[in-house]
Amino acid sequence: MTDKPPTPDDGLQEEFNRWAAAGEGEKMERHHRVITEKTIRLMDLGPGERVLDLGCGSGWATRLLARLVGEGPEGFGQVVGLDLSDEMIRQARAASKDFDNILYVWGSAQQIPWEENFFDKVLSVESFYYYPDQDRALSELFRVMAPQGRLFILINLYQDNPYSLEWVDKLKVPVHVRSEAEYVELLRKHAFAKVQACRIPDDTPTPDNYQTTSFRSLDDLRAFKRIGALLLAGSKPDLRNPAPGYTIY
Ligand SMILES: C[S@@+](CC[C@H](N)C(=O)[O-])C[C@H]1O[C@@H](n2cnc3c(N)ncnc32)[C@H](O)[C@@H]1O
Structure with missing residues (x-):
């Protein structure tokens, strides 16, 4: 019997397990919280909804989501946090013991272990x-995704924010650097409807004594935050209903 050859996911899992062990989960919360809260407001969540947090890391955003969909007149909402790093999942579970509507699952976006x-x-x-x-x-x-389900992908690394390209070389795993237009086309190619892209700036001030190793200067970091993250949104069409004027006999 031969050993299974390593997959690209194996390299990512190792790298993000290292991030988790180095406490990056908490740091990411500090860096991503403002843009994530703005995005969550746009998600218009309500009690009873079923939400997936894909690439949930240490689970801080999963917990924000869980509070918004919890028990209410519409029922009892649930949030699934999925991540490729088993170490991130372990940390997320440990920090979410007070929540009974979160399930953290170890798995890959390439093969989502769900119905x-x-x-x-x-x-x-x-x-x-x-x-x-x-x-x-x-x-x-x-x-x-359910018919009429809504997808929200938030990314800081994309071609149209030139300052984001300053930290690509520091990453130890391969990444995609596409433009907003390419991402919009990609979502449309996968049959998502109502595809939209917008920018989510981080308007928190950067103090003059802030230390950055990711950017060439504090001015570059400020410009990066001003341009903002790219938010891609789309809907899964309701394939159960025929198009208007079209009758199935
Ligand atoms: C930069 S971190 C962001 C984590 C979290 N969303 C946050 O903002 O704090 C990227 C996360 O994506 C996860 N990830 C990378 N590739 C993945 C894949 N193929 N499937 C699922 N998760 C993946 C990593 O393990 C890591 O936790």
Whole structure:
């Protein structure tokens, strides 16, 4: 019997386990919180909804989502946090003991371990550009989303924010650097409807004594935050209903 050859996901898992062990989960919360909260407001979540947090890391955003969909007149909402790093999942579970509507699952965006037509909303924060096969991840998202479900992909690394390109070389794993227009086309190719892209700036001030190793200067960091993250949104069409004027006999 031969050993299975390593997959691109194996390299990502190792790298993000290192991040988790180095306490990067908490740091990411500090860096991504403002843009994520703005995005969550746009998600218009309500009690009873089923939400996926794809690439959930240490689970801080999963917990924000869980508070918004919890028990209410519409029922009892649930949030699934999915991540490729088992160490991130372990940390997320440890920090979410008070929540009874969160389930953390270790798995890959390339093969989402969930049934089809399930999630009303999907959030993915700063994770999508790492997926080796983004086409496959989008097919999987389309499969697990409910008809009329809404997808929200938030990324800080994209071609149209030139300052984001300053830290690509520091990453130890391969990433995709696409433009907004390319991402919009990619989502449309996967049959997502109402595809939209917008910018989510981080308007928190950067103090003059802030230390950055990711950017060439504080002015570059400020410009990066001003341009903002790219938010891609789309809907899964309701394939159960025939188009207007079209009757199935
Ligand atoms: C930069 S971190 C962001 C984590 C979290 N969303 C946050 O904002 O704090 C990227 C996350 O994506 C996860 N990830 C990378 N590739 C993945 C894949 N193929 N499937 C699922 N998760 C993946 C990593 O393990 C990591 O936790």
